Structures are given as C-alpha cells and as structure tokens.
Amino acid sequence: MKVAVTNVKGGVGKTTTAVYLAAVAARRQPVVLVDADPQGSAAEWLDIRPIPGVTVIEAPSERLVAKALARDGGVVIVDTPPGGERVVRNALGLVDVAVVPTRSGALEVSPVNAVLGIIPESVHYGLVVTAARTFTRDYHDTMAAWAEAGVPVWGTVPERVAVALGSEAELAPDALDAYQAVWRTLRRRSNRS
Template sequence: MIYAVVNTKGGVGKTTTAVHLATMLSRNGKVLLIDGDPQASAASWAAWRRDNQTYTPSPTTTCLTGKAILNEGKALALNFDHTVVDVGGRDASGLRSALLLANKAIIPIGASNLDAAAMADMLEILELAKDYNPNLDVRVLLSRVDPRTKDTKEMLEFLTEQNIAVLKSYVCERVAFRRAIGEGATVFEFGKDSAAIKDIESFFVEVEK
C-alpha cells in the first residue's frame, strides 16, 4: 500500500503524521518513507532517529522531489510492503506526483477558517488527480485539534458540505508530538503520553482497514 500525506497548507501535521504512520507500519513489514519536501523534515527526523540507535522499528527513508516522487518512487516502492510519502506543500509537481503514486491520500488539516480556505486549492488538485488515479482513496485527518473549542465541529460541517471523507479518529494538539519528532522518536518512544499514543493508534487502526 502506498500512502501520500498531503496538504498545500503548511504546518498542519503532515510530517508528524507521515513519520508516525511509517513507523507504525514498520512493526509488520518493510516500509519506505519518502521525504518529498525540499525542507527535508522527515529526513532530519530519520537522521536523529539513527543517531539515537535505541528507537525501533524504523522505516527506510529517502528524499525525492518533483516528478521523481512518481518515477523513482514507483520503482522503489516495489521493494517494500508499504510506502509513505511526506509531501511538501510548496512543491506542486511533487504533490501531483505523490497523488498519482498513492493508493491512499491522507490530508491532515487543522480546524480554522484559514484551513478551510486553503482546502479549496486542495480539492481542485484532488479532482485532477482522480482523473488519472481514479481509485485513489482520500481521507481527511483532523489534526492539532483543540477539543475545548467548537472549531472542530464547524470544520466537520464544512468538510461534509465538500463531500470529502473524514476519518473518525483525530489527533489533538499535544506537546508530546512536538517533543517526540524533535528527538527522532514517535510518541510511543518519547514522553509516552498515553493520550497522544491513543490518538495516533486510533488513526492507525482506522487508516489501515
């Protein structure tokens, strides 16, 4: 299975989602994590993880940008049970390539008006991708959620109007995610915040179905 974690909007949790997904998939198979962002955040995470030496399991990580995500990614993915692509929002051809390569697209999104406004862009790109990759399964993941506000409920209403599938599980804003990523870890290994672990595990169970 090839997963693309995408959103044209920055800072929504794409890299956090991609590295957690790739690591959780690595429990049961060989996993390739493609860092498709020229800023190479996932590759930095992987380098910190290698330095630590105790965090396990780990996906194999490589950096590809633009059309290489599709061309080289397709060939590389044949050697792995699962591939996860972390796509940079600013690399338009990389984003399109990832959506052509993938079986499943996961769109992390925050719950704010700015996120909703940015979604128009994303919906247009998805529409185009589906012309060439009609079986692409697209799911929105509500990310960095603050459960004390009504923003999430409003966002859900907006997404329902847009006819886009939303995962039932969501990931709250928790400091454990930020700290874990900065250590080359996942929330399973660093901080061990049980609420953060529950968030990401529920996401995994639902997305892997």
C-alpha cells in the first residue's frame, strides 16, 4: 500500500496527516514515512518524537522519492511539498492512493481541484478535512459542496490545540481516532479496485 499525502497548498495539514496516518497504520504493520518535502518537517517531527514501527526516509528529490517507493511490500506514506511540481506529479504516478488534506472554506476549493487534476485515474483518492470546526456553518457548507461535487471525503479531523503543537506534544488521542477512521476507509476503498 503506497499512499501520497498531497495538496498544492501549504499549511493545510499534509505533514500532520502523514504523521498521524503513519502512527495508526503502524499499529498493524511496519510503515515507511517518506518525507519528500525539502523542508523536512515530517523527518524533524519523527526525530523529536519517534513513533514505534515507523521508519523515516528523507527524499527531497524525484529520484529519491522513486527509490523509496520502489520498495516492495508494507505500507509507504509520502508527505509531499506544496506546489504540484514535478516531484509531486511523479510521486502520484507511483502510489495506489492519494489523501488530500484540506481545510474547510470556499478558498480551499481551487487548490483541491488543482490536485485532483493531477491525480492519475488509477489512483484512489479522498479528502480529509483538517483542523475542522465541525459546529460551524462553514464546515457544513464545505461538506455539502464536496458531496454535491461527488468528491469523496474520507474523514474529518477536529481542530485541536494538541494537534497544532505538532512535535511539541504527544499525538492527540481523538485525532488518532479520526485518522484511524480515515485509514480504515482508505484501505476499504483501495481494496475494492
């Protein structure tokens, strides 16, 4: 199972999603977390707070991402840089599943559509609404809009201070629960192909 976490926009929760998904997937099998963002925030996070069962590979180039994805078996999760550049397109051509983190709100629609435009047809994809204020009108409008557009939403992760702290705190239990649900949906969808 090879998974890319991607959105052309920065600050939408890609790294957070990659790290939490790696943590929940690692409960069942070893996980390789590939940090394709030259900023290295996922690698730095795991340096500070290692997660049992998760190995990090820093892969800040197309060649290194391809090499990391050429491994056989197991779960590989790629955290991508923003921008939809070649390294991202290339990674999307090498995975089975794409997870697209997004915030809610009208401004987020066009970056999401930009990513959806570069996901190959053979790749399963779904959105994860991150840092969600689930009690707001904005959130409900966002969910309704994606449903109407026929874009699958695999999960919602509520906004939590403990998540915003990143590597400065333990992984937040309720965010882990939310990402566990995303992981389950992802597995179900990709096994159905």
